[in-house]
Amino acid sequence: MxxxxxxxxxxxxxxxxxxxxxxxxxxxxxxxxxxxxxxxVVGEEEWRTYLAPERLEVVRQLEPWVEEHVLPLLKPVEASWQPSDLLPDPAALGADGFHAACLDLRAAAMGVPDELLVCLVANMVTEEALPTYPSGLNRLEVVRDATGADDTAWARWIRGWSAEENRHGDVLNRYMHLSGRFDMREVERTVQRLIRDGMSVHAPTSPFHGFVYVAFQERATAIAHGNTARLVGARGAGDAALARICGTVAADEKRHEAAYTRLMGKLFEADPDASVRAMAYMMRRRIDMPTVFINDGRHSVGDFYARFIAIAQQAGTYTVSDYRCILEHLIRQWGVEELATGLSGEGRQARDYLCALPRKIKRMEEKVIDKSAKAQNKPTAIPINWIFDRTIGVVLP
Known part of the structure; x- marks a missing residue:
């Protein structure tokens, strides 16, 4: 300057x-x-040590355990729900029945507030960007599906997980089409931009770091869908169909969260020092939603993401409090506070940092709430093209 x-x-x-x-x-x-x-450079060197043969061998030896304890969390296709189970099906209802069911769905959708519609779009766009996520897992050493049809437990999990996830974007997208509340051309452009722009993940080829991220993110996604189901349900906006859809998607995400949390827990048992340092590495750099590059075509990427996060905070679909609770949950699940034996000096520092972090985030929560209370009469009006340029009044950070 x-x-x-x-x-x-x-x-x-x-x-x-x-x-x-x-x-x-x-x-x-x-x-x-x-x-x-x-x-x-130091950060780059730190995570690259996880690509050493002895570290990767720890992951490689877990494959039989993955076969026994992770793969069973996938449901057979015949036992899985499909989008047509949750939305009007013209083949089953006939023309008149389908028309009547769509009118009922549209009537219920009219009661959903705009800020929840915006959060629903972001949730749907996150799910529709699915091609990015298995490609991310396939960058991880040892676990990648090298040929696209590998028979390893790791590869079968990646493909099975992707297949289950694929239904999430489908069902949300179809609901949005039928509801008539969205400018679907603008929504679809957003999906295309996000898949085109990809996502940025710290330590992109380390399975230790990758599993920390996905365990955190799957829980975050389950919470976002679960909160949306609650807010649009009978005690909220009164859209029973949307509440059922979001609740069903959230249940899937909880199973997926359980898989990655179990997997990372096993790595904590096998190599606690490497695991706690990987977790601290990721938390120091913050766990952002996969939609961090989301773009409505009008704003810069980071600017629009910040605006969406503020809307989600205000709407209650995903908040700073949720972020803190996820961290606290994972700290308990992986026994971070109890770690002692086998930790290096750096490992102890990582453990102490992680255990102190929820208190720091709590102070951030209090600041957010205080700022929101002080600025109640000074919200910023943000036009959102997903909902035909209607504005959302929100307090920006």
Whole structure:
């Protein structure tokens, strides 16, 4: 910034003191930049140690356990729900019955508030970006499905999990089409942009870090769908069909969460030092939703994501409190507070950081609530093209 200002003036008007100050600023910026670059390099070196053969061998030896304890969490196709079970089916109802059922669905959808509709779109877009997620798992060492039809337990899990997830976007998308509450062309453009832009995951090829992320994210997704089901249900907006859909999707996500949580728990047993350090690494960099690159075509990517997060916080579909509760849950599940034996100095620091983090997030929650209370009469009106440019009044961070 200082250099930009200086370029606006002629050199003859810059005094010696200003030149010295500018030089000092440039030196400071260079020093900070060097430190930042060094920090990034150190972080890169840290997670890459997880690709060492001895670390990957820990993961490789878990395959029989995955076969016995993780794969059974998938349901057979014949026992799985399908979108046609949850929405009007013209083949089963006939033309007149289908028309009547659609009118009933549209009438119930009219009672859902706009802010919940926006959150529903974001949830649906997250699910529809499915092609990105198995490709992410297939980047992880050891667990990847190298040929696309591997018979390893890891590969069968990835494909089975993807197949179950595929129904989530389908059923939400069909509901939105039938409800008439959404500008589906704009929604579909958002889906295309998100798949095109992908997602950014820290430590992209380390299974330790990858499983921390997915365990956290599957629980977050289950909570978001579950909260939406509650808010649109009989005690909320009164849309029973949407509540049933969101509740059904949330139940799937809970099974998937159980799989990844069990898997990461087994890694904590096998290598507690590596596991707790991987968890701390991911939490220091924050666990963002897979929709972090979501874009409505009008705003910059990060700006629109921040606006959606504020809307979700206000609507109650996914909040700072939910984020903290997920972290607390995983700390308990993986016994982080009790870890002692086998920890290095870095492992102990990671454990202490994780155990202190929920209190820091709690203070953040209090600030968010306080700011919202103070700014109740000063919300920002945000037009959302997904709902035909109707505006949502929200307090931005």
């Amino acid at each position: 200082h250099e930009l200002v200086l370029r606006d003036y002629r050199p003859t008007y810059i005094c010696r003191r200003c030149r010295s100050k500018a030089a000092a600023n440039r030196e400071t910026v260079a020093t900070v930049g060097h430190r930042l670059e060094k920090k990034i």
